[in-house]
Amino acid sequence: MHQPHTRPPSTPNEVLSSVFGFDAFIGLQESIINNTLAGGDSLVLMPTGGGKSLCYQIPAMLRQGVGICVSPLIALMQDQVQGLTQMGVRAACLNSSLDPQSAWEVEQQLETGQLDLLYVAPERLFRPGFLDFLARCNPCLFAIDEAHCVSQWGHDFRPEYMQLSILHERFPDVPRLALTATADKPTQRDIVNNLHLGQAQVYATGFNRPNISYTVLPKNNGRKMLLQFIRDNHPGDAGIVYRLSRKKVEKTAEFLNKHGVTALPYHAGLSQAERYRNQERFMREEGVVMVATVAFGMGVDKPNVRFVCHLEPPKSLEAYHQETGRAGRDGLPASAWMCFGMQDIAVLRSMIESGEAAGTRKRVEHSKLGSMFAFLEAASCRRQALLGYFGETIEPCGNCDNCITPVDTWDGTVEAQKALSNIFRTEQRFGVNYLAHVLVGKETDQIRRFNHTELSTFGCGEELSLDQWKSVYRQLLAGGYCSVDPERFNALTLNERSWPILKGERPIRFRTDPIVPKRSKKSKPA
Numbered sequence: 001m002h003q004p005h006t007r008p009p010s011t012p013n014e015v016l017s018s019v020f021g022f023d024a025f026i027g028l029q030e031s032i033i034n035n036t037l038a039g040g041d042s043l044v045l046m047p048t049g050g051g052k053s054l055c056y057q058i059p060a061m062l063r064q065g066v067g068i069c070v071s072p073l074i075a076l077m078q079d080q081v082q083g084l085t086q087m088g089v090r091a092a093c094l095n096s097s098l099d100p101q102s103a104w105e106v107e108q109q110l111e112t113g114q115l116d117l118l119y120v121a122p123e124r125l126f127r128p129g130f131l132d133f134l135a136r137c138n139p140c141l142f143a144i145d146e147a148h149c150v151s152q153w154g155h156d157f158r159p160e161y162m163q164l165s166i167l168h169e170r171f172p173d174v175p176r177l178a179l180t181a182t183a184d185k186p187t188q189r190d191i192v193n194n195l196h197l198g199q200a201q202v203y204a205t206g207f208n209r210p211n212i213s214y215t216v217l218p219k220n221n222g223r224k225m226l227l228q229f230i231r232d233n234h235p236g237d238a239g240i241v242y243r244l245s246r247k248k249v250e251k252t253a254e255f256l257n258k259h260g261v262t263a264l265p266y267h268a269g270l271s272q273a274e275r276y277r278n279q280e281r282f283m284r285e286e287g288v289v290m291v292a293t294v295a296f297g298m299g300v301d302k303p304n305v306r307f308v309c310h311l312e313p314p315k316s317l318e319a320y321h322q323e324t325g326r327a328g329r330d331g332l333p334a335s336a337w338m339c340f341g342m343q344d345i346a347v348l349r350s351m352i353e354s355g356e357a358a359g360t361r362k363r364v365e366h367s368k369l370g371s372m373f374a375f376l377e378a379a380s381c382r383r384q385a386l387l388g389y390f391g392e393t394i395e396p397c398g399n400c401d402n403c404i405t406p407v408d409t410w411d412g413t414v415e416a417q418k419a420l421s422n423i424f425r426t427e428q429r430f431g432v433n434y435l436a437h438v439l440v441g442k443e444t445d446q447i448r449r450f451n452h453t454e455l456s457t458f459g460c461g462e463e464l465s466l467d468q469w470k471s472v473y474r475q476l477l478a479g480g481y482c483s484v485d486p487e488r489f490n491a492l493t494l495n496e497r498s499w500p501i502l503k504g505e506r507p508i509r510f511r512t513d514p515i516v517p518k519r520s521k522k523s524k525p526a
């Protein structure tokens with residue numbers, strides 16, 4: 001029989017200071033902890049580094065019984081347990097890396113009530129008999145970490161995660177927390193549906209990083225632009241420069257060094273020793289610039305990184321948010337600076353095409369890339385566009401290129417009406433490419449098959465080129481004036497913001513120089 005462990009009554013704040021040594025909660029931690037203590041479910045959407053772990057660790061220590069954290073990342077699980085144990089928290093993990101003897105010992109501790117927190121891999125949880133065993137161990141909460149793994153739409157779908165809804169059926173009174181740093185709307189919806197979290201409180205802020213200023217520029221000799229940017233804005237500062245390929249990493253690091261900026265390369269092709277050495281120097285020394293592929297950054301927590309540059313756009317806004325989020329952790333002003341050209345877009349597209357992923361997955365990746373392009377092309381506040389993607393609404397920020405220097409725009413009210421009305425006429429079932437073809441009146445096989453040559457919108461948009469119409473759609477999407485349905489082949493759909501435009505109640509402007517470069521060289525709109 002297990003013996004319930006009795007400990008002195010305590011409050012979240014006491015645990016925060018006595019165990020973790022922090023003075024105050026940040027963001028929504030306290031509300032989430034209180035919700036869990038009161039038995040409620042929570043959906044926690046916070047960026048990496050936002051402080052998600054405490055949200056379940058503290059309630060696990062305060063509630064009678066053991067908190068169960070389901071996590072797919074064995075390495076991180078072990079780090080967490082090690083850190084917690086050092087602070088005197090009774091934590092352990094169960095995963096495939098344990099030998100049978102150690103696993104047995106952990107199970108003993110569980111059954112005798114000697115643990116506050118157990119980290120467990122999902123496949124372990126669903127081993128025959130394990131849930132019955134767990135029922136005897138008095139679970140006091142379930143934290144589902146990396147909850148986006150339950151979504152096909154997320155970047156990291158794990159089929160085992162689909163089964164986690166069983167927890168609720170099996171333990172209806174045990175509060176759950178689903179936690180993730182990936183929180184675009186389709187992913188949120190999947191998490192709620194697949195984990196039956198309809199009743200959960202949603203805690204979704206903290207994606208905004210007000211001290212980071214965003215800039216996006218068309219590329220014209222990227223390395224030179226980068227050097228100029230560093231010299232003008234961040235001489236002697238620490239920064240990270242992301243590049244898509246190892247070769248470009250090497251060349252850019254060399255180039256910067258040649259021009260007096262201390263730069264080190266980092267990519268998966270370097271020996272482990274060299275990567276380690278470079279990372280150490282970046283962490284320890286002042287003013288080192290790390291030129292890296294996406295291989296760099298996980299777990300790198302250097303507070304005074306003053307800038308993060310991208311010389312090619314990343315594959316998604318999640319990636320962009322995460323990578324730029326490594327700047328300015330200390331809260332002081334920092335820059336996110338990106339430049340890109342037509343070539344990069346083609347490369348990113350073909351990387352998806354030539355990838356291993358299955359058809360559905362590719363469609364998801366293309367769609368994420370599309371949102372990235374829409375961000376690049378945004379005519380208004382970048383932060384608004386970025387946070388809008390994560391479901392947050394804000395006022396124009398005053399701290400991005402488009403806020404500081406408004407871009408040249410043209411009155412696209414009529415074009416927006418045509419574009420949206422075209423979505424409506426084709427019954428909200430088609431993607432950007434198809435829709436643009438209808439507007440310019442191109443008789444493709446598909447358009448003929450659907451009989452869309454008969455529509456009033458067919459050929460009504462001859463004033464713009466195909467690429468310009470695509471840009472109009474992307475800008476409408478970026479502004480939230482239409483939506484995308486990932487479950488229907490990325491079809492564009494209308495939403496509540498579409499109607500004021502369709503009814504002519506709201507004028508809209510598009511950028512004159514859509515940054516995403518055009519392939520055809522037709523005339524610009526007046």
Ligand code: ADP
Nearest residue numbers: 022024025026046047048049050051052053054
């Ligand atoms: P996430 O899981 O959201 O990526 P973590 O839980 O790992 O974030 O927390 C990120 C960092 O912030 C950690 O170093 C953690 O110790 C620190 N942290 C979390 N909560 C607080 C707090 N209330 N005060 C100070 N630091 C905190």
Ligand code: ZN
Nearest residue numbers: 381397400403
């Ligand atoms: Zn802004």
